[in-house]
Amino acid sequence: MRVNAAFVRYSLAEKANRSLGGIPDERKRKEEFQRNFKELAAASHLLHAERKRIGDSEFANVNLEISKPLDGEVWPWPVNGEAGKAYVTNPESDSFFRTLVFLKYGVTFRELVWELEQDPQTYRKWIRVHEYFYRFRWGKASLDDLKLKFKLTHFQIIVQGLDFGLKELNEWELADCLDEICPCAQKHSAEYLKKLRTRIINACRTLASRNALSTTSDLPLTGSRMLRSPSRH
Numbered sequence: 001m002r003v004n005a006a007f008v009r010y011s012l013a014e015k016a017n018r019s020l021g022g023i024p025d026e027r028k029r030k031e032e033f034q035r036n037f038k039e040l041a042a043a044s045h046l047l048h049a050e051r052k053r054i055g056d057s058e059f060a061n062v063n064l065e066i067s068k069p070l071d072g073e074v075w076p077w078p079v080n081g082e083a084g085k086a087y088v089t090n091p092e093s094d095s096f097f098r099t100l101v102f103l104k105y106g107v108t109f110r111e112l113v114w115e116l117e118q119d120p121q122t123y124r125k126w127i128r129v130h131e132y133f134y135r136f137r138w139g140k141a142s143l144d145d146l147k148l149k150f151k152l153t154h155f156q157i158i159v160q161g162l163d164f165g166l167k168e169l170n171e172w173e174l175a176d177c178l179d180e181i182c183p184c185a186q187k188h189s190a191e192y193l194k195k196l197r198t199r200i201i202n203a204c205r206t207l208a209s210r211n212a213l214s215t216t217s218d219l220p221l222t223g224s225r226m227l228r229s230p231s232r233h
Contacts, residue, residue: 003165011181
């Protein structure tokens, strides 16, 4: 298999970590957690080293582009919080909210906000993301219950693995690989994964150029809700 060994090791450690919730005995679950934590930490260190060795690869910044803030936006928030304090934040400033935008519609947070400025009908999409965020946040739905364009587990493992060999595998090799390392622990369809990988690659390759659109405009903007600088007298 032509997949980076560090990526495989990290994925297997992640898979093992997610399976811990299925251990009914609390003492055994804690023991397994401690054992797997060490492996996950070591595997994460090796994967980071491999990522650094590869350098600025094609898909290294996908998550940063998905969560990229608006022009002038202070993000992430809070910037200078007090140690030991938890802060209530705007859901839209949460990186998971911005990830949901992409998983649901295949567009970035910046793109969706820009659409809001152009077409009032886009608010239906905006409200739907808020609904999904609320349902997941309060345990009313799992990610598998939400109707998403991309399922988070498969999206994450494929995006992360594209720079580590998953892009070069044929569909049968890809299915065999995910059968082994994917946290969903299910049998994968080669045809489904072939189409999914193509959709993910096409969506992610243009992220940087799509995010290059400006969310700043010169005043005045008739009927626009864009942030305006305060007048000075």
